[in-house]
Amino acid sequence: MAAGVAAWLPFARAAAIGWMPVANLPMPVAPTEKNKRQDELIILNVSGRRFETWRNTLDRFPDTLLGSSEKEFFYNEETKEYFFDRDPDVFRNVLNFYRTGKLHYPRYECISSYEEELAFFGIISEIIGDCCYEEFKDRKRENAERLMDDQEDNKDAKLPNMTFRETMWRAFENPHTSTMALVFYYVTGFFIAVSVITNVVETVPCGSSPNQKEVPCGVRYTVAFFCMDTACVMIFTVEYLMRLFAAPSRYRFMRSVMSIIDVVAILPYYIGLVMTDNEDVSGAFVTLRVFRVFRIFKFSRHSQGLRILGYTLKSCASELGFLLFSLTMAIIIFATVMFYAEKGSSSSKFTSIPASFWYTIVTMTTLGYGDMVPKTIAGKIFGSICSLSGVLVIALPVPVIVSNFSRIYHQNQRADKRRAQKVQKARLARIRISKEGSSNAFLHSKRNGLFNEALEFTQLPYKMNLSNQSSTEEEQRLTKSTSLLESQHHHLLHCLEKTTNHEFVDEQYYQQSYLEAGLQNYPSRSPSLSSQDGVTGTCCTRRSKKHHTPLPNASGPAHMQPLTHAHTHQQGLQELSTIHIQPLTTSRSSLNMRVDEPASMNCQSSQITTAIISIPTPPVTTPEGDAHLPAGPIHQNVVKVSAL
Amino acid sequence: MGIQGMELFAIGVVIILFMAVLKQFGILEPMSSFEDNSDSDLELSTVRHQPEGLDQLQAQTKFTRKELQSLYRGFKNECPSGLVDEETFKTIYSQFFPQGDATTYAHFLFNAFDIDRNGSIRFEDFVIGLSVLLRGSVTEKLNWAFNLYDINKDGYITKEEMLAIMKSIYDMMGRYTYPCVRDEAPSEHVEKFFQKMDKNRDGVVTIEEFIETCQKDENIMNSMQLFENVI
Numbered sequence: 001m002a003a004g005v006a007a008w009l010p011f012a013r014a015a016a017i018g019w020m021p022v023a024n025l026p027m028p029v030a031p032t033e034k035n036k037r038q039d040e041l042i043i044l045n046v047s048g049r050r051f052e053t054w055r056n057t058l059d060r061f062p063d064t065l066l067g068s069s070e071k072e073f074f075y076n077e078e079t080k081e082y083f084f085d086r087d088p089d090v091f092r093n094v095l096n097f098y099r100t101g102k103l104h105y106p107r108y109e110c111i112s113s114y115e116e117e118l119a120f121f122g123i124i125s126e127i128i129g130d131c132c133y134e135e136f137k138d139r140k141r142e143n144a145e146r147l148m149d150d151q152e153d154n155k156d157a158k159l160p161n162m163t164f165r166e167t168m169w170r171a172f173e174n175p176h177t178s179t180m181a182l183v184f185y186y187v188t189g190f191f192i193a194v195s196v197i198t199n200v201v202e203t204v205p206c207g208s209s210p211n212q213k214e215v216p217c218g219v220r221y222t223v224a225f226f227c228m229d230t231a232c233v234m235i236f237t238v239e240y241l242m243r244l245f246a247a248p249s250r251y252r253f254m255r256s257v258m259s260i261i262d263v264v265a266i267l268p269y270y271i272g273l274v275m276t277d278n279e280d281v282s283g284a285f286v287t288l289r290v291f292r293v294f295r296i297f298k299f300s301r302h303s304q305g306l307r308i309l310g311y312t313l314k315s316c317a318s319e320l321g322f323l324l325f326s327l328t329m330a331i332i333i334f335a336t337v338m339f340y341a342e343k344g345s346s347s348s349k350f351t352s353i354p355a356s357f358w359y360t361i362v363t364m365t366t367l368g369y370g371d372m373v374p375k376t377i378a379g380k381i382f383g384s385i386c387s388l389s390g391v392l393v394i395a396l397p398v399p400v401i402v403s404n405f406s407r408i409y410h411q412n413q414r415a416d417k418r419r420a421q422k423v424q425k426a427r428l429a430r431i432r433i434s435k436e437g438s439s440n441a442f443l444h445s446k447r448n449g450l451f452n453e454a455l456e457f458t459q460l461p462y463k464m465n466l467s468n469q470s471s472t473e474e475e476q477r478l479t480k481s482t483s484l485l486e487s488q489h490h491h492l493l494h495c496l497e498k499t500t501n502h503e504f505v506d507e508q509y510y511q512q513s514y515l516e517a518g519l520q521n522y523p524s525r526s527p528s529l530s531s532q533d534g535v536t537g538t539c540c541t542r543r544s545k546k547h548h549t550p551l552p553n554a555s556g557p558a559h560m561q562p563l564t565h566a567h568t569h570q571q572g573l574q575e576l577s578t579i580h581i582q583p584l585t586t587s588r589s590s591l592n593m594r595v596d597e598p599a600s601m602n603c604q605s606s607q608i609t610t611a612i613i614s615i616p617t618p619p620v621t622t623p624e625g626d627a628h629l630p631a632g633p634i635h636q637n638v639v640k641v642s643a644l
Numbered sequence: 645m646g647i648q649g650m651e652l653f654a655i656g657v658v659i660i661l662f663m664a665v666l667k668q669f670g671i672l673e674p675m676s677s678f679e680d681n682s683d684s685d686l687e688l689s690t691v692r693h694q695p696e697g698l699d700q701l702q703a704q705t706k707f708t709r710k711e712l713q714s715l716y717r718g719f720k721n722e723c724p725s726g727l728v729d730e731e732t733f734k735t736i737y738s739q740f741f742p743q744g745d746a747t748t749y750a751h752f753l754f755n756a757f758d759i760d761r762n763g764s765i766r767f768e769d770f771v772i773g774l775s776v777l778l779r780g781s782v783t784e785k786l787n788w789a790f791n792l793y794d795i796n797k798d799g800y801i802t803k804e805e806m807l808a809i810m811k812s813i814y815d816m817m818g819r820y821t822y823p824c825v826r827d828e829a830p831s832e833h834v835e836k837f838f839q840k841m842d843k844n845r846d847g848v849v850t851i852e853e854f855i856e857t858c859q860k861d862e863n864i865m866n867s868m869q870l871f872e873n874v875i
Contacts, residue, residue: 008718008722008736008737008740009740010715010774011770011774012740013871014774014777014778014871015753015777016871017777017788017789017868017871018752018753018756018788018793019813020789020864020867020870021786021789021793021854021858021864022809022810022813022833022837023863023864023867024833024836024863025863026863026866027863027866027867027870030870030871039710039714054717056714340650341650341654376651377651378650378651378654381654381657381658382654382657385657385661
């Protein structure tokens with residue numbers, strides 16, 4: 001039922017009295033409203049801007065936030081209004097939806113912020129009225145494409161254990177990844193250019209001896225050109241074979257446009273080699289040489305713009321088709337008319353309608369060679385109409401193609417700019433600094449906190465005697481530097497440390513320990529993964545001195561490594577961690593599960609191994625001072641590397 | 645011959661193009677003037693209607709001021725021009741009965757509300773009708789129902805009128821009912837109605853017969869009180 005029609009429900013119910021005398025059965029009891037309120041105004045305070053509306057208006061859509069009892073969560077008792085800490089500008093549209101039943105999308109609004117507001121207020125975006133729906137969908141698609149581009153950039157990261165074949169393929173596809181690839185890229189580009197230039201120069205007439213007529217250079221320096229050609233073709237062949245070898249799906253590669261161009265570029269040479277001695281097909285052999293010009297298309301691997309052009313033409317296929325169709329129609333019409341108009345005049349070049357086609361095309365594209373001209377008056381009139389209409393017919397579909405090209409080109413430009421190393425690096429660096437800031441704050445406060453704890457421990461027996469003031473002074477000094485929010489956050493991280501019996505350290509220390517262990521460096525996991533890995537401890541972790549089964553998770557330093565890639569390195573870790581006798585599967589959950597059972601087993605085992613990631617023993621954190629030593633027994637993490 | 649034909653044709657084309665150009669400059673008026681006249685007629689018909697003042701409506705109906713305000717707000721929201729024509733009325737009413745076809749019954753309802761029979765319901769008609777239905781005495785309500793059934797407003801309900809009303813009510817049920825609506829159901833229902841109401845068996849039901857019978861029937865009296873608290 002539409003929203004506005006809800007206002008007519010009382011009327012419909014009242015009109016039901018018309019059925020009563022006719023009915024034979026008793027009517028059901030009418031539902032009564034429990035707290036029947038008079039319609040009242042409610043105030044919605046959205047970030048300071050007050051909106052007022054009738055309660056009934058909001059009740060029209062009971063499955064949204066404002067229409068249901070969910071809004072009671074936002075009710076402010078003192079001011080008797082509903083307070084929402086959201087964008088008031090977008091809220092205007094949301095409220096108008098209740099009032100008119102139609103949701104509008106303003107053009108100036110950012111699509112993602114609008115969608116977030118809709119999601120918050122429980123309104124599905126499909127309800128957007130027809131007037132604004134097209135715009136909304138377009139913007140949403142654009143945004144999705146942009147996000148996809150972003151994700152694709154991240155996928156470019158190198159996986160450590162790629163096979164040789166995969167590295168080669170990646171080198172071919174993205175020349176920027178390694179110097180070898182770049183060299184290869186430029187070498188092939190150079191040879192393509194050389195080959196094309198050779199083909200061109202071959203036909204230029206070289207200086208000739210006076211007794212002979214001019215001969216093209218190709219004939220004069222046959223051997224030189226042949227060697228050049230051979231060299232180029234050899235390079236191209238090698239390149240093609242290497243690509244074929246490296247391609248992940250050879251069949252798909254062979255069907256791709258670029259590989260077909262490659263084949264067409266080098267095939268004439270081989271065919272020529274085979275056929276040189278046969279006189280009959282030498283004509284065909286000459287024709288084959290034409291195909292050598294396809295080598296120039298190989299440049300499209302090197303030129304982004306060329307690829308975009310090709311993609312644009314492909315995507316504008318319908319407009320191009322329309323252009324072609326309308327041109328053909330116009331050509332036939334005008335050619336027929338011109339033919340009959342010029343039929344009477346003597347020595348007319350318009351001998352047949354197909355002959356007039358040439359005139360029509362030349363006229364419509366405003367070329368006007370002048371080899372065919374109408375002589376009669378009628379012919380001239382129709383000829384002028386033909387040229388005017390030609391301009392129109394050609395000019396109409398062109399802007400569509402141009403706008404398509406422009407859109408695709410700009411999208412690519414954006415993607416390129418973002419992919420540019422500098423920008424990415426700067427952005428990453430900024431994000432890392434901001435993350436490090438917060439984690440460093442934690443470390444800092446932790447040291448101070450531990451310092452505090454240590455103080456407490458040492459002072460515990462004397463706490464009665466010592467003046468409380470000194471300890472509280474310490475506390476005050478330390479707590480002054482951290483706000484309540486920060487201290488709560490730190491407390492949380494501290495709890496996590498206790499839970500996993502690992503500590504957070506900073507990056508340098510971690511790298512140090514890594515290098516000491518003499519093992520490869522892995523990219524670490526994202527913090528979210530690590531926090532999930534936290535297991536509540538095994539049987540012998542807490543107070544045991546010797547045995548410890550730390551978990552091969554990266555709870556510690558993962559916090560320190562910002563902007564990690566989402567891959568896990570279970571395989572790598574397992575080479576080190578030999579906690580479990582049997583080989584582990586790579587799922588995280590299995591790691592979490594298994595720790596509990598064999599834990600008891602491992603307690604007895606005298607050897608311990610650890611993933612390198614686990615954290616440092618107290619002595620190593622001595623830079624912070626002796627305060628740590630008392631804390632030593634509590635955190636017992638063993639860093640040892642051994643093999644089972 | 646052929647050549648001259650072509651030349652004539654060429655001249656014809658030139659003249660047509662010339663006229664097209666002239667039309668652009670607005671020099672050729674007579675062609676375009678015919679279309680404009682018809683447009684102006686349409687403008688006049690969409691007129692806004694303002695209702696009588698709140699006080700007068702309060703005097704005429706049994707609603708309180710607040711109730712009238714609330715009713716008007718809903719009314720104006722749906723029909724900004726202040727008038728409901730039959731098509732809009734049918735559309736609105738049909739939305740309450742999605743399964744069936746409520747247009748016929750809506751037509752009868754429209755005629756019952758449109759007291760002055762001018763083809764559109766104003767807010768006053770709407771409110772007066774509702775006042776009777778919701779706040780009127782039982783007699784007034786029965787009068788209203790009789791008025792609804794009496795399609796030609798001649799004071800008698802004939803079997804044909806009743807059959808039309810009954811069919812329209814059954815139409816609102818739609819096809820998917822349990823048990824299925826048989827084709828004879830409306831006429832059987834009409835027979836039952838006439839047996840109950842038509843005391844003197846003259847084939848028509850007068851207003852006195854109607855009110856008398858209804859007042860004796862307990863079910864009907866109870867159901868009349870059903871919608872008291874709708875507003």
